[in-house]
Amino acid sequence: MGAVEQTTAGGYLEAYEQALARAPMSAFGLVREWMRTDWRNLFAELRERRPVFVTPAFTVVTRFADVTEVLSHEEVFSVRAFGPRLDAALGAPFMLGRDATPMNWREKGLMQAILDPGDAARVRDLTGRLADDLLDAALSGGASDGSVEAVGALFRPVALAVCARYFGVPGPDQATLSRWTRAVVADGFANFVGDPAMRAASEQAGAELVGHLRDLLARHRADLAAGRDLPDDVFTRLVRSSLPAGTGLTDERIVTNMAGMPLGFVESAPGAMAEAVEQLLLRPDVRAEAVAAAPDPDRFDPYVWEALRFSPFFKLIPRLCERDHVLAAGTPRSTLIPAGTFVLAAPASAMFDADVVPQPEEFRLDRPRHHRLFFGSGHHACLGVHVAGPVIAETVRRLLLRPGVHLLPPPRGRVERSLGIFPDAFVLGTGAKGQEGR
Numbered sequence: 001m002g003a004v005e006q007t008t009a010g011g012y013l014e015a016y017e018q019a020l021a022r023a024p025m026s027a028f029g030l031v032r033e034w035m036r037t038d039w040r041n042l043f044a045e046l047r048e049r050r051p052v053f054v055t056p057a058f059t060v061v062t063r064f065a066d067v068t069e070v071l072s073h074e075e076v077f078s079v080r081a082f083g084p085r086l087d088a089a090l091g092a093p094f095m096l097g098r099d100a101t102p103m104n105w106r107e108k109g110l111m112q113a114i115l116d117p118g119d120a121a122r123v124r125d126l127t128g129r130l131a132d133d134l135l136d137a138a139l140s141g142g143a144s145d146g147s148v149e150a151v152g153a154l155f156r157p158v159a160l161a162v163c164a165r166y167f168g169v170p171g172p173d174q175a176t177l178s179r180w181t182r183a184v185v186a187d188g189f190a191n192f193v194g195d196p197a198m199r200a201a202s203e204q205a206g207a208e209l210v211g212h213l214r215d216l217l218a219r220h221r222a223d224l225a226a227g228r229d230l231p232d233d234v235f236t237r238l239v240r241s242s243l244p245a246g247t248g249l250t251d252e253r254i255v256t257n258m259a260g261m262p263l264g265f266v267e268s269a270p271g272a273m274a275e276a277v278e279q280l281l282l283r284p285d286v287r288a289e290a291v292a293a294a295p296d297p298d299r300f301d302p303y304v305w306e307a308l309r310f311s312p313f314f315k316l317i318p319r320l321c322e323r324d325h326v327l328a329a330g331t332p333r334s335t336l337i338p339a340g341t342f343v344l345a346a347p348a349s350a351m352f353d354a355d356v357v358p359q360p361e362e363f364r365l366d367r368p369r370h371h372r373l374f375f376g377s378g379h380h381a382c383l384g385v386h387v388a389g390p391v392i393a394e395t396v397r398r399l400l401l402r403p404g405v406h407l408l409p410p411p412r413g414r415v416e417r418s419l420g421i422f423p424d425a426f427v428l429g430t431g432a433k434g435q436e437g438r
């Protein structure tokens with residue numbers, strides 16, 4: 001199936017080494033900038049020439065086996081790379097901030113039971129109705145040329161409405177909940193230089209989110225005590241649930257775990273939708289096939305998963321190496337990673353490793369599920385996967401069921417991202433208002 005040219009421009013390692021000899025700080029900045037803007041070509045060169053890319057500031061891991069090795073050894077490669085910042089924002093430990101603790105084991109298990117995979121059909125149905133209403137509004141009231149800014153008109157409001165109606169976290173209003181999550185997630189995952197303003201904004205936003213959830217919990221408790229009906233959502237299920245005495249599911253633990261729902265979802269779902277739509281529309285033959293398959297979700301969804309392989313929302317997953325570890329032991333890539341190393345495992349690169357993923361440049365629908373790393377892997381694999389999958393796929397499906405959706409030429413048609421990660425805007429052409437659908 002049609003492939004967009006994925007050329008290896010090359011020359012990154014030489015440019016890096018020259019910069020390193022002149023000014024180390026600028027060399028790290030260069031690599032960070034490439035990882036933001038030119039990651040595909042950078043990773044292709046690293047996989048081939050320097051699969052474990054050691055710099056004095058961080059180590060980038062690019063091959064499939066090595067990325068999964070990092071992500072499955074939580075006792076060696078810990079989330080202390082960002083966990084303390086999440087804890088500081090929430091004022092309490094959260095599962096994604098701790099490794100292999102009894103609390104992590106217990107609460108992930110509980111939250112897995114509460115986020116019942118059996119909810120997938122209900123969530124998909126909800127998403128479909130939300131997406132259609134938003135698309136109707138956007139297409140009838142949008143720009144005079146029929147273009148639609150999909151992040152603001154569709155992706156983000158779908159995620160926020162699912163967060164309100166399925167998770168039971170509406171926020172005081174959508175804009176505030178969005179601002180809180182962005183501030184916390186940005187500091188946790190994109191504040192590479194430790195900017196104090198980003199840190200302060202995260203702690204302020206986290207405190208406001210936690211305060212809001214405490215109020216909501218108090219209201220749920222009062223409603224339960226008064227015998228009033230509660231809606232069936234994740235929050236109310238958690239309020240009604242119990243763990244054996246002594247295992248510590250206090251109200252504060254409920255609040256912390258509920259805070260993790262918007263934090264896990266409100267940026268990453270719109271981000272993944274934008275990535276998937278862009279990858280599908282970049283390939284005219286793939287787009288045509290996906291549109292033809294769109295009436296049937298079972299046929300359509302594999303297009304979305306393959307699109308996300310080409311461009312996952314989380315391209316890099318940070319870890320801190322806790323003790324000396326030989327990565328890829330017994331292979332030519334074998335590398336000692338000393339304790340204290342900041343490690344960036346790159347799923348975006350791993351899913352293009354031809355040793356594991358055959359003909360990675362080809363857009364194929366028959367790839368096995370274990371080749372997909374866009375929901376993470378190992379100890380911290382995504383808790384929300386059974387909900388997030390239907391939300392992403394159904395939103396993209398409803399969009400592509402509208403006739404004439406197409407990419408606009410750059411710069412207008414580019415996905416705009418803050419900090420190179422968070423989706424801000426994606427203007428799409430549509431067949432509406434006489435605009436030529438392509």
Ligand code: HEM
Pocket residue numbers: 079095096097108260261262264265268269272313314317318374375376377379380381382383384385387388
């Ligand atoms: C239903 C919505 C979602 C919720 C509630 C959610 C929640 C979470 C939580 C709590 C974790 C940490 C699990 C742990 O520590 O064991 C996690 C991990 C992760 N999630 Fe999600 N998530 C959601 C949607 C998404 C989406 C849309 C994506 C991207 C496509 C995503 C990608 C990831 C990744 C890559 C990890 C691993 C992070 C790591 O290993 O450091 N999640 N998610």
